[in-house]
Amino acid sequence: MTFTLIQALLLLASVSQVSAHGFVSRITVNGQTFKGNTPGEKPTVDSIIRLVSAESPVKGAANSAVNCGKNAQQAATFAKVQPGDTMHFFWVSGDPDEPFWPHNTGPIMTYLAKCDDDNCTTFNSTNAKWFKIEEDGRIPGNKDGDWEQNNIFDAKNVPSNATLPANLAPGPYIVRHEIIALHLAQFPFDPQDPTADKGAEFYPSCAQIVVGGNQTGAPTTDEFVALPGAYTDKDKGILINPFDNVDQPYPFPGPPIAAFVNAGNFTTPSASSAPSSTTSARPKSSSCKSKRYAKRRTPSSSNSSNRYQDNVLPQGPIDPSVAWGYMARA
Ligand SMILES: *[C@@H]1O[C@H](CO)[C@@H](O)[C@H](O)[C@H]1NC(C)=O
Ligand SMILES: *[C@@H]1O[C@H](CO)[C@@H](O)[C@H](O)[C@H]1NC(C)=O
Ligand SMILES: *[C@@H]1O[C@H](CO)[C@@H](O)[C@H](O)[C@H]1NC(C)=O
Ligand SMILES: *[C@@H]1O[C@H](CO)[C@@H](O)[C@H](O)[C@H]1NC(C)=O
Ligand SMILES: *[C@@H]1O[C@H](CO)[C@@H](O)[C@H](O)[C@H]1NC(C)=O
Ligand SMILES: *[C@@H]1O[C@H](CO)[C@@H](O)[C@H](O)[C@H]1NC(C)=O
Ligand SMILES: [Cu+2]
Numbered sequence: 001m002t003f004t005l006i007q008a009l010l011l012l013a014s015v016s017q018v019s020a021h022g023f024v025s026r027i028t029v030n031g032q033t034f035k036g037n038t039p040g041e042k043p044t045v046d047s048i049i050r051l052v053s054a055e056s057p058v059k060g061a062a063n064s065a066v067n068c069g070k071n072a073q074q075a076a077t078f079a080k081v082q083p084g085d086t087m088h089f090f091w092v093s094g095d096p097d098e099p100f101w102p103h104n105t106g107p108i109m110t111y112l113a114k115c116d117d118d119n120c121t122t123f124n125s126t127n128a129k130w131f132k133i134e135e136d137g138r139i140p141g142n143k144d145g146d147w148e149q150n151n152i153f154d155a156k157n158v159p160s161n162a163t164l165p166a167n168l169a170p171g172p173y174i175v176r177h178e179i180i181a182l183h184l185a186q187f188p189f190d191p192q193d194p195t196a197d198k199g200a201e202f203y204p205s206c207a208q209i210v211v212g213g214n215q216t217g218a219p220t221t222d223e224f225v226a227l228p229g230a231y232t233d234k235d236k237g238i239l240i241n242p243f244d245n246v247d248q249p250y251p252f253p254g255p256p257i258a259a260f261v262n263a264g265n266f267t268t269p270s271a272s273s274a275p276s277s278t279t280s281a282r283p284k285s286s287s288c289k290s291k292r293y294a295k296r297r298t299p300s301s302s303n304s305s306n307r308y309q310d311n312v313l314p315q316g317p318i319d320p321s322v323a324w325g326y327m328a329r330a
Contacts, residue, residue, distance in 0.1 A: 021055045022093040022101050023069075024177065024205040028159070029079055029087045034207075039070075039094065046076035050125075050174075050206040055094035057181065057201030059194050061231040061238060061253075068125050068176060068206035078119045078208040083215045084166035088159035089177050089205065091152055104146075104153035105242050106182035106200070107252055110134040110162040111227070115172040120208035125174050129224035131258040134162050137250035145246020149179060164209075165261045167217030172210045176227070179203040180253070186241035189233045200238045219258035230254040 026035045027049060036049035043051055052069035065071070081087070091101040113128035136148035152160050162177055181201040189199025204227070231238060236251040 020093055020095050020098075020102055021057055021201070022091055022103075022203070023052060023055045024049055024089050024207075025092040026090045027079070027087055027207055028090075029081055029085050029209075032079065034077075034079055043073075043076070048075055048077055048079045048207045048209070050075050050208070052205075057203055059199060059201065060189055060191060061200075061202075061233045061235070062228050063194075063202070064126075064228060066202055066204060066228040066231065067128075068174070069204050072125075072206055074121055074123065075208050076121060078121060078172065078210050081164060081209045081211055083164055083168040083170075083211060083213045083217070086161050086163045087175065087177075087207075087209075088161050090157070090159045091179065091203075098154075100154045100156060101152050102154065103179065103181040103183060103201070104150040106147060106149055106180045106185070107237065107250060108136045108149055108160055109178050109180070109252065109254065111176040111178070111225075111254075112164075112168075112173045113176070115174060115208070118172060119210050120172045120174055123172070123174065123208075125176075125206060127226070128174060130176060130227050130230070131219035131223045131225070132255050133165055133257060133261050135252045135254075135257060137252060138246070143247070149181075164211065165215075165217050165258075167215045167260060168211055168213075169216050169218045170211050170213050172208070175207045175209055177205050177207070180238070182238075182240060182242040185238060186243075188239055199233065217260040219260060223255060223258045225255050 023039050024036055026033055028034070034048045035045050036047050037043040037045060037051045039052050039055045050068050050072040052065075053071035056070075058065040058070060060066075092099050093102045095102075109132060111130040111132050113125060113130045115123035115128075117123050139146050139148055139150070149160075152158050160177065160179070162175070181203065183201075184197055185200045187198040190196055231253045233239060235253045237253040240251075
């Protein structure tokens with residue numbers, strides 16, 4: 001095979017493109033750290049994180065990789081946790097030169113599904129029955145419409161957090177923690193051209209836990225969803241211009257948070273924030289209440305290839321021919 005210079009440059013370009021995006025590199029819970037492995041590489045540590053084959057996003061709501069990420073493999077081990085524990089997910093970019101999570105636009109949601117084995121290490125999640133326990137959208141009251149995802153954007157060692165329901169019944173569960181990056185979501189996903197920089201970017205990440213205790217909280221059967229299945233490419237929260245109507249509640253895709261999550265009768269401390277299907281809602285744990293409200297980054301003064309310009313909120317309707325400048329770092 002002969003390579004022309006142009007082919008070589010194109011290859012380089014696509015390689016560096018792929019290495020942006022990102023994945024969950026480690027999870028901490030109760031002071032324990034569980035490292036993950038590197039996407040696409042042979043595992044070197046026993047992890048609780050199901051390893052995916054690439055850090056590039058899953059495209060298309062019907063893609064089978066919406067389940068747990070691209071070619072997700074069962075992980076070797078699991079974390080022992082308790083109801084009410086907060087799990088901290090450390091998202092990183094795949095680019096060693098800019099290792100921190102590169103997106104700031106779009107929701108973060110967390111689902112659980114019961115495993116059918118003792119500890120999830122052999123469980124195939126393809127047909128899992130998922131229920132939602134948490135969803136974070138825009139930062140409440142932020143007049144620029146910043147998303148909670150902005151709090152982990154480009155930040156060193158600031159994890160995304162999910163609190164297990166304080167009344168969660170014991171047993172083995174897959175935790176599916178998902179970012180949907182929406183910076184290109186106003187350009188409809190094209191199934192004929194799935195690798196184009198169009199549409200929402202799904203970043204599901206699955207981890208294996210065994211919950212202890214003796215609580216009884218569980219979803220009702222009508223709260224279960226399949227993934228893929230719970231989303232379509234035309235959902236209001238997936239085919240959306242995230243830079244418009246920033247003061248409006250975000251219509252989260254997927255099911256509402258399972259009713260037991262915030263309705264339980266339990267003794268562990270919990271905040272009284274009422275859940276709602278359209279505003280940011282999460283069960284708060286007393287230890288992880290503090291929120292960092294990141295300042296909006298200002299546009300770079302030069303127009304050079306600032307890879308973070310997806311922070312810039314274009315004014316008015318977006319002209320696709322100029323939007324790419326804002327959407328850098330797809
Ligand atoms: C998971 O459970 C299986 C079946 O009980 C057991 O053989 C295996 O050792 C367990 N894995 C770990 C990491 O404990
Ligand atoms: C899970 O089951 C599906 C078929 O239902 C199969 O295609 C897939 O390879 C299985 N995944 C793993 C990790 O075993
Ligand atoms: C429930 O579990 C807690 C902690 O493991 C224990 O202290 C308590 O006695 C248990 N309650 C019952 C009714 O088993
Ligand atoms: C909650 O539990 C307490 C004590 O176990 C009980 O007295 C109370 O009625 C329960 N409340 C609800 C709403 O179930
Ligand atoms: C997650 O929790 C940690 C520890 O409580 C906190 O420092 C961090 O700011 C939280 N992350 C977000 C995005 O709120
Ligand atoms: C940046 O872009 C704007 C609008 O396209 C243009 O007016 C301006 O001259 C550019 N600045 C630089 C430094 O290229
Ligand atoms: Cu990306």
